[in-house]
Amino acid sequence: MWNSFKTDDDHLGISAGITTYRAGNGDETHTYVVRPTTDGPVPGIVLVHHMPGWDEFTQEFAERLGRHGYLVTCPDLYCRFGHGTPDDVAAKVRSEGGVHDDSVVADCEAAAQWLRQDPQCSGKLGIIGPCSGGRHALLVASRVGGFDAVVDLWGGGVIMPDDQLTPARPVAPITYTADLDAPLLGIFGNDDQSPTPAQVDEHQAELEKHGKTFEFHRYDGAGHGFFYYHTPMYRQEQAMDAWDKVFTFFDSHLKR
Amino acid sequence: MCTMIAVTSPVTGTGKGAEGWFPITQATVGYDHATHSGTAHALLLDFTNYDLGLDARVAVELDLDSGRALLAQLQSAIEAAEASGQVA
Numbered sequence: 001m002w003n004s005f006k007t008d009d010d011h012l013g014i015s016a017g018i019t020t021y022r023a024g025n026g027d028e029t030h031t032y033v034v035r036p037t038t039d040g041p042v043p044g045i046v047l048v049h050h051m052p053g054w055d056e057f058t059q060e061f062a063e064r065l066g067r068h069g070y071l072v073t074c075p076d077l078y079c080r081f082g083h084g085t086p087d088d089v090a091a092k093v094r095s096e097g098g099v100h101d102d103s104v105v106a107d108c109e110a111a112a113q114w115l116r117q118d119p120q121c122s123g124k125l126g127i128i129g130p131c132s133g134g135r136h137a138l139l140v141a142s143r144v145g146g147f148d149a150v151v152d153l154w155g156g157g158v159i160m161p162d163d164q165l166t167p168a169r170p171v172a173p174i175t176y177t178a179d180l181d182a183p184l185l186g187i188f189g190n191d192d193q194s195p196t197p198a199q200v201d202e203h204q205a206e207l208e209k210h211g212k213t214f215e216f217h218r219y220d221g222a223g224h225g226f227f228y229y230h231t232p233m234y235r236q237e238q239a240m241d242a243w244d245k246v247f248t249f250f251d252s253h254l255k256r
Numbered sequence: 257m258c259t260m261i262a263v264t265s266p267v268t269g270t271g272k273g274a275e276g277w278f279p280i281t282q283a284t285v286g287y288d289h290a291t292h293s294g295t296a297h298a299l300l301l302d303f304t305n306y307d308l309g310l311d312a313r314v315a316v317e318l319d320l321d322s323g324r325a326l327l328a329q330l331q332s333a334i335e336a337a338e339a340s341g342q343v344a
Contacts, residue, residue: 050258051258051289052291081310083310084309084310087291088313089310091300091302091304091310092306092310094288094300094302095262095282097262131258157260166260169260194259231294231296232295232296
């Protein structure tokens with residue numbers, strides 16, 4: 001639960017900053033790491049940033065997870081495209097058709113391995129992302145495996161008709177449903193156009209067909225990106241309820 | 257939603273950015289999450305020269321009606337230019 005900490009908790013706090021790690025292809029790339037201030041081991045979470053890039057919203061998202069007792073690493077998936085303001089970098093990526101799914105999978109797999117080797121990590125691992133990051137979180141969990149929990153926040157493009165496949169996104173993540181070996185939490189807005197409620201239904205049916213453990217929560221009065229407090233897409237009531245769903249899910253699968 | 261709608265083409269021209277005028281070599285037109293326009297989505301026009309760095313970029317975000325109007329203006333101006341016989 002958000003805002004439920006004890007005011008006399010000696011371990012209240014985080015440290016956060018940018019470091020580098022050996023990402024996919026052995027490349028040294030940036031990652032934003034948030035560490036809770038605690039003596040004991042804590043679960044790790046790979047945070048997958050959204051299409052607008054490795055931005056301030058993403059850093060604050062990581063810090064929120066850290067405040068709830070998770071060691072978080074958030075790789076800069078656009079690091080190889082160059083550096084500048086997040087919107088300048090995202091524009092470069094957009095002009096090249098987006099970051100390749102294989103690159104994201106490799107970078108996130110390496111990030112998970114980095115977490116496992118960190119002395120503070122308990123060994124339990126989750127992965128989460130909003131928007132394209134939700135799609136990528138599901139894709140990584142399905143293709144790499146070994147995660148203990150995965151959260152897809154309104155990831156569009158899980159279901160992709162053939163005419164929407166691109167060189168950077170050549171396979172629809174739903175194709176890998178049988179390979180998903182972690183419980184899945186999905187958070188969606190019923191006014192979203194990608195994924196539409198019908199696509200969420202289709203995804204749910206595929207998960208049920210393969211006997212997967214999952215829970216989907218769908219919110220009326222919300223569309224895409226309803227956590228984004230810096231945009232008109234923000235929906236306070238739905239966002240705060242969904243944040244509680246995220247913490248409950250991660251706590252149950254990663255802290256017990 | 258992330259539409260991933262974006263089309264890129266080479267162009268010849270100049271643009272004025274934070275550091276002054278520079279040659280632009282590429283234009284990308286997309287429709288996706290807006291960065292600064294206060295709407296969920298926008299037409300995203302980027303005029304860039306990545307040989308000069310990622311900040312060698314003139315960025316514009318427009319709503320669809322404005323995009324249609326701009327398209328008509330461009331078409332009208334191009335036709336008038338061609339009719340004038342003063343095409344460079």
